[in-house]
Amino acid sequence: MSTQRKTRTENTHHVVVLGAGYAGMAAAVQLAARTGKRSGAVRVTVVNAGERFTERMRLHMTAAGHPLDSLSVPEMLAGTGARFIRGWVTAVDAGARTVRIDDERVLSYDTLVYALGGTADTSAVPGADDHAYTLNGAQDAQLLADRLNALDGEGGGGSEGDGGRERGTGTVVVVGTGLTGVESAAEIAEQYPRLDVVLLGGEEPGAAMNAKAAAHVRAALDRLGVRVRSGVRAAKVLAGSVELAGGESIAADAVLWTGGTRVAPLAAAAGLEVDEHGRVVTDRALRSVSHPEVYVVGDAAAIRQGYGVMHGTCQGGMPTGVHAALSIDRVLMGKQPKPFRFGYYHTPVSLGRGDAVVQFTRPDDSPRRICLVGAVAVRYKETVTASPWPTYGRMKKMPASGAFWPRGGRFTRIRGDK
Structure with missing residues (x-):
């Protein structure tokens, strides 16, 4: 019996997701939902510094004294089969396919989803x-x-x-x-x-x-x-x-x-190919061009589209996480991953609790003539920037033939495995 358990473990494909932000959680929940019924075939582990899910695009509200709901990453992962590990990632060895955490634990992976994101760039100006x-x-x-x-x-x-x-x-x-x-x-x-x-x-x-x-x-x-x-x-x-x-x-x-962002130097130190801003350069399927077993999503990725390199937003972050999950699943089933295609849709901006602007955009993020202002813009923005819990809940329950992510306040179904 012990031999059987060992064989099953050895045959399990281990996917480690670093970071439980919008993009990382989308990747983890989507992949776990798609592979959960294949008993023992795929194991998903999520590593994050804390248990709380950070609604980054609403933190200005916290700063101004408006408390946000405390969302738990383990609770959001509940029922998916994904495992959660709390810890700071201190090193990635892309050659050995290992991740080191601050308590000196070392995790081995077959596939890595790098979703550590960015932080405010306070290094550029003294003080x-x-x-x-x-x-x-x-x-x-x-x-x-x-x-x-x-x-x-x-x-x-x-x-x-x-x-x-x-x-x-x-x-x-x-x-x-x-x-x-x-x-x-x-x-x-x-x-x-x-x-x-x-x-x-x-x-x-x-x-x-x-x-x-x-x-x-x-x-x-x-x-x-x-x-x-x-x-x-x-x-x-x-x-x-x-x-x-x-x-x-x-x-x-x-x-x-709030003047600019920077990404952690972990990716460069791991030997992954990065651009001049330290973001990991990806291919069309969101794989590292130097290490194809590493998928990179969200702010940490330099993702080139026809209009140029994507800039970091939640609007683009969650779709990259979903697409990485679809790509990993396709590869595990012996198929080729499809190229990632993304176009911007809108720019919602709150102006206090009772006012807002929503600028609708072309796919390259240039402004269209249409915009919303005032109360209607407030309602629109609160819809598209509300708690991501319902989004991840839909991902948990999705059928094996599709994926969901919000677009313009609606949930759009994406067929990714045909």
């Missing part, structure tokens, strides 16, 4: 790593929320030149005029109207949108009292200020850094 807050996770967002609460509680009155608006004693500087910066500045200004919120970066907020959508973004920021400084670059972050490239200094009691 940002030491003095700026980030939205890398729920704990980081809560640290900023605690700081904002403390600043707001210090009180203080309005000053001449601010229109008589009553303010606290603090100034919050949000660095980065991209979508995360805009959402964060608006959320903080709405929740803490007594604080002075400054949004600064190289581009005008909403620069990638059409004229109507961009105008609505700017009008909302003006309404909320956010001071926008575009066309400037942060050169240094100090304990109480942000120095700009031109020499100007802006006082800051709290700095939120």
Whole structure:
């Protein structure tokens, strides 16, 4: 009997998924659902630093004092047959096909799904790593929320030149005029109207949108009292200020850094081929071009489409995870994986709890003429950025002939095995 068990284990194909974000969870749940009925043939293991699932695209809400539901990765995996291991990944040996975790455990894999994602790039500007807050996770967002609460509680009155608006004693500087910066500045200004919120970066907020959508973004920021400084670059972050490239200094009691992302150097250290940003270069099936037994999804991947390399968003992350699962399943059944094809659909941006913009886009992410603003945009965005639990629940129950992921607030069925 022991020999039979050993033979069965040796014949089991072990898939290890590193990272339980949007892309990693999509890959794990989808693959486990597709292979779960093949008793003993495939084993899926998910490795993540914590048990909590991080809703990254809603962390600006946590930072502004709006608590999110605590979603458990093990609970989300329940019923799929996938195993969960909590731990920090410290090294990947692509040659030996092993993964080392911080407690010195070593996991062997036959196929690896690399989904470790990215974090705020605080290394590019001196002082940002030491003095700026980030939205890398729920704990980081809560640290900023605690700081904002403390600043707001210090009180203080309005000053001449601010229109008589009553303010606290603090100034919050949000660095980065991209979508995360805009959402964060608006959320903080709405929740803490007594604080002075400054949004600064190289581009005008909403620069990638059409004229109507961009105008609505700017009008909302003006309404909320956010001071926008575009066309400037942060050169240094100090304990109480942000120095700009031109020499100007802006006082800051709290700095939120949203100016760009970086990926972990683990992939490069493992010997995987990476691009100039450290992202793993993939083929059309999302396999590493240097190690085809490694699939790379989400922000960690440099995925080339006809319009260029995809940029990291949840909109693209979950489909990459689903496609990786489909590709692995096809290979295990002796078939060739199909090429990944993806086109952008929309850019939803919240502007506080009662306002939003949804810019519909062409597949290459360039803006269409159509956009939604105001209350209808709020309802749309809350639908497409709501808890991913129902999405993963559908994946668990899906038939063996298809896959699901949300597109524009709808669940689209993708036939991937014909």
